[in-house]
Amino acid sequence: MTNFVRRLLIVVVGMLGALLAWPLIEACASGQGAFPSYLVYSVVVGVVAGAAMGAFFGSTEGLLGASPRKALVGALSGIATGIAGGVLGGLAAQAILFLSGESLMQSSPRTLDAGFILARAAGWAIVGLAIGVSEGVRAKSAKKAALGAIGGTVGGFLGGLLFVWIGAAAPLFLAGRLIALLVMGGLIGLLYCLLERRFAVGTFKALNGPLKGKEYIVNQRRLSIGADAGRDIALRGYRDVAPLHASVKVERGGKLLIERKDGALVVNEKDVQSARLELDDVIKIGSAKFLYGYFG
Amino acid sequence: MIRKTIAALCLASLSAIAFAQAAFITQVDSSALLSTQRNRLYARVLDAKGTAVESPDPASIKIYESVDGKNFAQASGVTVKAGSNKEQGIAFLFLVDNSGSMYDTLAGETAIDEKDTRSYASKRAVETFLLSITGSQDTVGLAAFNTRYKLLTAPARDRRKVAGALDGISRPERVEGYTELYASLIEAGSDMREVRGRKALVVLSDGVNYPYLKYEKAPHPEYGNKVFTGDQSLEEALRDGVTIFAVNFGKEKDSLLADIALQSGGEVFDARNEAELSSVYQSIREKILTEALVEYRAGMTPGDKRYVKLVYDEGGKSSSSLRYYYTGTVFGQSGGRAPAWIFLAIPLALLAWLVLSLVKFEKPSMSANLSLLYAPGAGMGTKMFNVGDRTVIGADRTADITIAGDSRLEKSPVTIVKDPTTRRFTIMSTDAILVNNRKVTKKNLEPGDVINFNGTIAVFDDDETSGPAKGGAKGRSKGAKRGR
Numbered sequence: 001m002t003n004f005v006r007r008l009l010i011v012v013v014g015m016l017g018a019l020l021a022w023p024l025i026e027a028c029a030s031g032q033g034a035f036p037s038y039l040v041y042s043v044v045v046g047v048v049a050g051a052a053m054g055a056f057f058g059s060t061e062g063l064l065g066a067s068p069r070k071a072l073v074g075a076l077s078g079i080a081t082g083i084a085g086g087v088l089g090g091l092a093a094q095a096i097l098f099l100s101g102e103s104l105m106q107s108s109p110r111t112l113d114a115g116f117i118l119a120r121a122a123g124w125a126i127v128g129l130a131i132g133v134s135e136g137v138r139a140k141s142a143k144k145a146a147l148g149a150i151g152g153t154v155g156g157f158l159g160g161l162l163f164v165w166i167g168a169a170a171p172l173f174l175a176g177r178l179i180a181l182l183v184m185g186g187l188i189g190l191l192y193c194l195l196e197r198r199f200a201v202g203t204f205k206a207l208n209g210p211l212k213g214k215e216y217i218v219n220q221r222r223l224s225i226g227a228d229a230g231r232d233i234a235l236r237g238y239r240d241v242a243p244l245h246a247s248v249k250v251e252r253g254g255k256l257l258i259e260r261k262d263g264a265l266v267v268n269e270k271d272v273q274s275a276r277l278e279l280d281d282v283i284k285i286g287s288a289k290f291l292y293g294y295f296g
Numbered sequence: 297m298i299r300k301t302i303a304a305l306c307l308a309s310l311s312a313i314a315f316a317q318a319a320f321i322t323q324v325d326s327s328a329l330l331s332t333q334r335n336r337l338y339a340r341v342l343d344a345k346g347t348a349v350e351s352p353d354p355a356s357i358k359i360y361e362s363v364d365g366k367n368f369a370q371a372s373g374v375t376v377k378a379g380s381n382k383e384q385g386i387a388f389l390f391l392v393d394n395s396g397s398m399y400d401t402l403a404g405e406t407a408i409d410e411k412d413t414r415s416y417a418s419k420r421a422v423e424t425f426l427l428s429i430t431g432s433q434d435t436v437g438l439a440a441f442n443t444r445y446k447l448l449t450a451p452a453r454d455r456r457k458v459a460g461a462l463d464g465i466s467r468p469e470r471v472e473g474y475t476e477l478y479a480s481l482i483e484a485g486s487d488m489r490e491v492r493g494r495k496a497l498v499v500l501s502d503g504v505n506y507p508y509l510k511y512e513k514a515p516h517p518e519y520g521n522k523v524f525t526g527d528q529s530l531e532e533a534l535r536d537g538v539t540i541f542a543v544n545f546g547k548e549k550d551s552l553l554a555d556i557a558l559q560s561g562g563e564v565f566d567a568r569n570e571a572e573l574s575s576v577y578q579s580i581r582e583k584i585l586t587e588a589l590v591e592y593r594a595g596m597t598p599g600d601k602r603y604v605k606l607v608y609d610e611g612g613k614s615s616s617s618l619r620y621y622y623t624g625t626v627f628g629q630s631g632g633r634a635p636a637w638i639f640l641a642i643p644l645a646l647l648a649w650l651v652l653s654l655v656k657f658e659k660p661s662m663s664a665n666l667s668l669l670y671a672p673g674a675g676m677g678t679k680m681f682n683v684g685d686r687t688v689i690g691a692d693r694t695a696d697i698t699i700a701g702d703s704r705l706e707k708s709p710v711t712i713v714k715d716p717t718t719r720r721f722t723i724m725s726t727d728a729i730l731v732n733n734r735k736v737t738k739k740n741l742e743p744g745d746v747i748n749f750n751g752t753i754a755v756f757d758d759d760e761t762s763g764p765a766k767g768g769a770k771g772r773s774k775g776a777k778r779g780r
Contacts, residue, residue: 033596038596
């Protein structure tokens with residue numbers, strides 16, 4: 001898989017999450033009057049946005065690795081963390097919007113003034129931030145959370161600006177919210193994959209077999225490698241790979257320590273129990289081979 | 297337009313206050329809207345004689361809400377609480393003029409004794425006020441202004457801080473003695489932004505806005521060339537939910553200060569001496585204390601702006617007050633009922649996800665090949681070359697795979713040979729080359745082996761599904777040449 005295809009896929013995944021969320025958010029917005037309170041309304045909208053986007057972002061690794069099972073498991077855990085992020089983000093965004101909106105309203109009630117536009121965009125940014133961070137929480141990776149936060153904040157802010165602009169230019173245009181959500185979801189994905197290598201401590205590139213060409217960017221403190229579908233690097237279709245074959249730990253200073261678990265580990269043609277990896281090291285796990293380095 | 301609307305609302309209410317029964321919303325507090333769905337209005341209600349009604353009958357107060365200011369719906373859950381400002385306390389910030397003229401006598405003449413100055417009288421009046429509110433929940437802060445604004449102590453329960461800060465107010469140098477009234481109102485409003493509950497900014501001045509920039513004809517030491525207006529002062533007060541009470545302490549009066557105070561929901565007073573000043577301060581507090589706290593359950597009608605109308609019915613007469621507050625939601629309002637077709641987006645998104653989950657983006661090699669991963673000067677690459685029965689990798693164009701400019705390959709080309717019996721591929725070279733970071737001159741290649749041709753990194757791969765090494769392209773690989 002080329003870098004371009006990888007990035008395109010992540011962007012598409014983000015946009016699909018937005019597409020799924022859109023009709024549900026639209027239904028909430030059109031039925032706002034039926035909600036008992038702003039609290040319940042904000043929670044429900046947060047659940048909808050977080051679950052839809054969390055599910056898709058959570059399934060990304062499985063989709064990239066052509067593992068439907070891993071994608072499904074990731075989607076389910078993504079729903080859980082996405083809901084948590086969506087609710088927290090939705091409530092925080094609404095609280096801040098009420099606060100800033102009220103201040104602005106009392107000095108200038110023109111809701112299309114720059115202050116209101118920025119306040120609403122900031123609200124979207126907070127929701128985006130929470131959804132972006134929730135993917136890092138799901139993956140138990142602080143770096144992924146940071147990347148998600150950047151992508152979510154920028155994507156949400158620009159999506160929010162677009163939403164206000166479309167709303168002002170064409171108030172009756174139904175797809176305005178959809179376009180803004182697609183921009184938000186797509187930008188969360190795009191900024192994530194544009195930045196992920198910059199924050200990474202390295203990449204494992206698969207050199208042979210079914211996963212040939214796939215790159216595993218190391219943005220988390222621990223990685224597990226094995227034949228189990230739930231592993232961070234799930235090696236299906238390779239010979240002699242144990243369910244939990246090896247693990248990788250990021251040490252202080254950014255060095256990677258690879259450790260043998262239930263299978264043989266070969267680094268640069270040498271059987272090892274563990275090894276501190278250097279750039280361009282070749283790692284053999286069962287019949288699978290990886291090159292460790294920076295690619296891009 | 298905005299100011300005119302607010303002014304109209306305020307003046308209408310105030311004219312009503314002057315002559316008849318009236319109700320006036322002095323402050324809207326929507327800070328509990330998200331958590332409790334309840335909105336708070338601070339309201340001042342006057343009877344037909346113009347006397348403040350401290351405990352208006354809840355049945356006489358009705359609240360209505362509207363998104364357009366025309367069609368109102370009655371709100372439910374209305375509660376009226378008298379003396380809530382007494383219970384919760386009022387946050388006062390005294391903004392005291394400390395310009396040069398404050399060191400004149402009350403009559404406006406040069407003072408010989410400090411005790412004859414306006415400044416001295418204003419300080420003592422604040423002290424008297426502090427003593428009068430002992431035991432209350434009120435918080436008091438103090439700021440002084442002349443050429444510069446200075447917050448001496450933020451509103452706090454500890455009134456000794458204010459008393460101490462009063463002593464710190466001293467006669468300014470000439471260039472520090474200007475009256476930056478509008479700028480100081482803005483700064484004081486900003487300093488009260490984070491304060492919760494009922495907020496009153498009591499500004500005392502003996503003159504007009506007399507800015508440094510205009511009269512010193514030089515950039516202000518802090519504000520530079522920035523010019524502040526009365527409009528900005530009012531906007532800041534409204535933004536921060538602060539009510540301004542203005543006290544003119546002298547013959548000169550700022551032309552806009554009264555408007556600013558009235559439009560912020562406050563009032564304007566004149567005082568000529570310390571006793572009157574003390575009385576004014578007491579009066580301000582008493583007026584605020586007579587306000588009732590009206591709480592109600594806010595509606596959920598979509599819209600960014602919500603009008604709220606308080607109607608006071610008593611003795612067959614009705615009076616009302618109108619304000620508005622912000623009710624926008626993060627994802628905005630809807631143009632109408634969502635059409636059914638938009639729900640097609642759900643199966644569409646799920647179907648696309650399913651398709652993506654079934655697509656294999658990586659495919660194993662079906663024949664022996666050498667893919668170029670990196671070349672110095674050319675960077676990362678994905679070029680792939682077929683590997684035949686005998687494939688020569690050299691530096692000139694006669695080789696099957698050319699890596700131009702490599703002096704070591706010029707002397708000693710590398711050859712990959714396929715054993716027709718075992719179908720294994722072997723790499724051979726006269727000079728040692730790096731395979732998987734180990735120096736070798738000969739090695740049986742496995743799929744995934746990394747070959748380093750003096751910095752040019754290539755990966756050997758082969759079809760692993762049909763047992764030991766299957767033959768690649770027959771004979772010499774074609775179209776595999778690559779220069780750099």
